Amino acid sequence: MSQELVALIALVLSLGRALVVVLLAWFTLRFLDKRIGLDFKNWWDKADDRSKAIYLAARCFAVFLAFAICMA
Numbered sequence: 001m002s003q004e005l006v007a008l009i010a011l012v013l014s015l016g017r018a019l020v021v022v023l024l025a026w027f028t029l030r031f032l033d034k035r036i037g038l039d040f041k042n043w044w045d046k047a048d049d050r051s052k053a054i055y056l057a058a059r060c061f062a063v064f065l066a067f068a069i070c071m072a
Contacts, residue, residue: 017071018067018071021066021067021070021071022063022066022067024066025062025063025066025067026059026063028066029059029062029063
């Protein structure tokens, strides 16, 4: 196999692993939301902009923290 093919396969595997880690973190957070009884659609419609921003920032931080830990 050529060096370029090996590098391409390694890149695809790395991107796939990164995608799996981020999706697992995201779906775990969604599961926890449902587990604590948060009805996201109703909450989102009633929440003010500050609450939405804090929720999304916390979710993004958690996903990228999980990503960093798993990819280290």
